[in-house]
Amino acid sequence: MGESGSGKSVAALSLTRLTASPPGVITAGAVALDGEDLLAAPFERLRAARGGRVAYVFQDPSTTLNPLMRVGDQIAEAVSAHRDAAGAKDRAKDLMAAVELPEPHRLQNAFPHELSGGQRQRVGIAIALADDPDVLVADEPTTALDATTQATVLKLFASLRKERGAALIFVSHDFGVIEELSERxxxxxxxxxxxxxxxxxxxxxxxxxxxxxxxxxxxxxxxxxxxxxxxxxxxxxxxxxxxxxxxxxxxxxxxxxxxxxxxxxxxxxxxxxxxxxxxxxxxxxxx
Amino acid sequence: MAASDAPALEARGLTKRFGRRGLFGGGAPVTAVDRVTLGVSRGETLGIVGESGSGKSTIARMMVGLLAPDEGEVALAGAEIDVRSHKGRKVLRHRVQFVFQDPAGAFNPRRTIGEAIEAPLIGLLGRPRAERRERVAELLEQVGLRPDHAARFPHAFSGGQLQRVGIARALAAEPGIVALDEPVSALDVSVQAQILALLRKLREERGLTMIFVSHDLAVVEALCDRVAVMRRGRIIEEGPCREVLSKPCEGYTRALLDAARGVAA
Known part of the structure; x- marks a missing residue:
């Protein structure tokens, strides 16, 4: 939790060396993932951890999704980056159901602009869940959403965490959201x-x-x-x-x-x- | 109705449709605001709340003459104003000013903020140069900035500071009424508190009438006397702010409140 410029996003991104470099340089410290230091790890190890064991949900789904690609394909792409491409389409459909997107059969063929803000963020969450991460890092994932949509997306995060047993790092400037979702x-x-x-x-x-x-x-x-x-x-x-x-x-x-x-x-x-x-x-x- | 009883500013059956005419047209136009009648009394702070797309910004923009309505009228202290004419809008601009949501986008990046605040003093009030400089300094101090800030360009300011400049510019024309469209939603909590304190102070000192458009019910409750809840272009509930937000009559208002409290069923 913090206000703009407090360093919360940079801290969250630095966990997997995702801060843009240049200008960002991690000058000290370590990130231990089950004892392995991700900051010292060779790039291939880091790459496997990104999205595999530590996955991100970003603030604004309208800028992180590819506007020219059907959302089902974007989820399947994330799946095949870590797993067999063979079952990717089916898994994409399962993930869409898991994030409570209505009518996965129809929506998988939709482009991002055809979805509402809340639905787009659910696609972003589905992509993050592609390889069953151990840690989910969500950087202000509900800030761009309406209050009512925000409430339903927060509920989804709560239930995903409970069902999948993943740890959740939730970055926010909003005490109300932090209070509802986090233990620490x-x-x-x-x-x-x-x-x-x-x-x-x-x-x-x-x-x-x-x-x-x-x-x-x-x-x-x-x-x-x-x-x-x-x-x-x-x-x-x-x-x-x-x-x-x-x-x-x-x-x-x-x-x-x-x-x-x-x-x-x-x-x-x-x-x-x-x-x-x-x-x-x-x-x-x-x- | 006697002029003194008339609302300071009133929307009378305002309707706005955003058409899909032109090259890619074909669909039916979207009615953003549908026959809305809404008034704000002198010295009162009126909150307009609703989700995105409910028409709350559109109604506020029509009430201050930034947007021409398709139907309906705007009345200033009981006197109807022809907002479709240049002359009518000019009359309105003298009395009603607007503060925009995104302070960074509301200023010309190539003009100093002193020039931005000065613009209404020239265009609306026709004040001489020396008097303008003095007034700009005074306005900057009123919103908690320093007179020497006038020579700086917008990029040199933080979001909260720029929003103060936006308020100073709105006050420059000495309006009785200021409409603010989500003035604090782009700001951090601590900065938001500074701006809300400023608005409370201005209201007390100048008896300013305010129209406050926001999706944040807690902020509206902290600031407004009366509230109108909008949904799909219509006002579905209206009344004293605390009463409506503590004992809502409409299911939709209740749903908004539940969502804001984070207990969405």
């Missing part, structure tokens, strides 16, 4: 994880001032009188981050120690962590 959440700000923990407890009692302020300024249905206390200022440019805490310039709790140097992600127990030295104040509602 990592909040990003200016390229760093600033808070992490079980979704319910993080949203109910945030410990990082950024999380707390962000939650306080989001309108909530049924609570029209919320103050919507805006966070003054803007995040620092990613190439000019302050020496200390990146949120300190906007934070009401910031003290000299916050600005002195990098702040570590501190373990708070119960699976929670926050990159802040004033979590006690936040816990007591003083932010």
């Amino acid at each position: 959440v990592a909040v990003m700000y200016a390229g760093e994880i600033v808070e992490e923990g079980p979704t319910q407890s993080v949203l109910a009692a945030p410990r990082h001032p950024y999380t707390a302020r962000l939650l306080a300024c989001a309108p909530k249905l049924g609570e029209p009188d919320r103050a919507l206390d805006a966070i003054e200022g803007a995040p620092p440019p990613i190439d000019d981050r302050p020496k200390g805490c990146a949120f300190a310039p906007r934070c009401r709790l910031a003290i000299d120690d916050c600005r002195a140097g990098p702040i570590a992600l501190a373990d708070l127990g119960e699976g929670r962590a926050a990159r802040c030295i004033r979590t006690e104040e936040v816990a007591h509602g003083r932010f």
Whole structure:
């Protein structure tokens, strides 16, 4: 979870070295998939993992699908990239049923422009499921959709995860969506994880001032009188981050120690962590 | 009806069809807005909600004279305006301004934002140069920007800053009414909160009448006094915002609310 420019998409894409390079260069770190470091892996290993064990669903299905190719063929293409081409058409039809596309027989012959936004995103999900991935990475997959369509697509993600037992990494800027779908959440700000923990407890009692302020300024249905206390200022440019805490310039709790140097992600127990030295104040509602 | 009781701005039976005439024509035209009557009182904030394609942007654009209706009239403080004529639209532009959804697309990239804000001061109010410069600085400060921002080009601003510029430009003509088409839906939550705070402030200080088009029910509830729910070109429910959103009468409104709460059955 994070706002634009916080680095959430870059983090998600970097898991399989999918960030465009140049300009993107992964300078440090590792990505362990069952113990194997994908960042150090030879390209063929990485290639097999992409789409096979780690598959992506992107934000805007209207730009990721080929406009000149029937959607059934696009799903079958993804299947035959990993499996035998022989049964690809049949598997494509099964996948279309799995993502609850109506009338797979008819729709497989449709072109992307003939489908609604929600249907197109279901095609995108079917392509991601082509080789039964262990990890599904969805980067804002419902942001371009209407609220009602969004709700049904979210339900599909929830049920796919339950039925197929795949892990789901869901990138979003929307607390409501995160709350509905995830068990654990990592909040990003200016390229760093600033808070992490079980979704319910993080949203109910945030410990990082950024999380707390962000939650306080989001309108909530049924609570029209919320103050919507805006966070003054803007995040620092990613190439000019302050020496200390990146949120300190906007934070009401910031003290000299916050600005002195990098702040570590501190373990708070119960699976929670926050990159802040004033979590006690936040816990007591003083932010 | 006495002029003082009349809505500040009213749509009277507005209809808009988007035709499939011309080279690839043949099908029947799509009726985007179907005989909609809708008014906003002085000082009131009216929300128009609905899914994409419901006609909410189209009705707002017709009410401010950006789009000519196929049928129906627009009335300003009870007086009917001929929105099909250049003259009528000009009268409307003096009193009603518009803020667009995508701030990046709403500005000429080759003009400084000072020039953009100045345009209505020249075209609509005919103010002299010195006065214009002062007014631009004043408007920028009102929306939380700095006067020296006037010399910069749109690409130098973030989405939230540009939306502030959009609001400053709309206010430049000193309109009584501002219509905003999804002004915060392209923005991050924290930036959205800044813009909503700005709109609340402007409404309090200037008694601004607002038409707020949005698909986000939580935002509408936080800002609007009255709400109209649109579906397929028609208003299916209308009333005080909190009442409609807490006790909806129509099944469709309830479905929208359920979807927004994430409990779609």
